Amino acid sequence: MAITNPFSVDSKVRRAVARVERERAASRLTATFAAKALVLSAVVAGSVVLLASRYSIAIATQKSLCLPPYRVWLIDKTSVEPVRGEIFAFRSNGLSPIFADGTTIVKVLEGMPGDQVEVTLEQTTINGSQVAEGLQVAIDQRVDPQRYVRKGSIDRGRYWFFGKTSDSFDSRYWGSVGADQIIGKAYPLW
Structure with a gap:
């Protein structure tokens, strides 16, 4: 070396x-x-x-969930064709003070244009079938429930949405949602 x-x-x-x-x-x-x-x-x-x-994500921030047990939803913004019984997301309009305008809300689409709706103190029906019970939100908010009692048909281009709980703030109280407010179909994540 x-x-x-x-x-x-x-x-x-x-x-x-x-x-x-x-x-x-x-x-x-x-x-x-x-x-x-x-x-x-x-x-x-x-x-x-x-x-x-x-796609977008919606997160239910309220204490009481209207579609339990889910709090987080995936929204498919390309799936906007209304289908009865499916879960959709839409933007709120005129629902204050409960929801500010533009808030994303997720509910079940129960009422279609032309359907007959009846809201009584005991139940809400669409075409004679019960979709919700009572008017618990009115009672909780100390508003006369009689104020929401009504009967009629859903206008063209309008839809009725509901939660699955008695304390869901839904179409029983604020009526219909316009087709232009629908964001898309919602899928529960957790």
């Missing part, structure tokens, strides 16, 4: 060449990594934009 002088010109040249080769290798790795990272970032950003254009 030969002993080399670490202070010789030859040793200094070898160290310099080795350092340059390491730096070149690192820059190639960094450039490759940067290119891959850029492509991956573009794919992820595009996917997020695509998903956000089709």
Whole structure:
């Protein structure tokens, strides 16, 4: 084994060449990594934009849930064709002070245009079938429940939505929702 002088010109040249080769290798790795990272970032950003254009999330913040046990919903904004018995999300309009205008609300679509609706103190029926019991929200809010008793048909382009609990603030109290307020079909997450 030969002993080399670490202070010789030859040793200094070898160290310099080795350092340059390491730096070149690192820059190639960094450039490759940067290119891959850029492509991956573009794919992820595009996917997020695509998903956000089709889906959104609704979170029920109220204490009492009207569609228990679910509090978080996935909304498919491309599925807006009203279907009786399906769960939909819509934007509130004129429901203050309970809900500010524009609040996302998730309920079951029970009433379609032309359906006959009757709200009594005991129950709410659509085409003679019971969809809700009583007027508990009116009682809880100390409002005369008689104020909500009515009978009639649902106008064209309007829909009635209900929760599954007696204390659900729904169409019994505020009437119909316009087709333009419907955001899309809602799917329970948890």
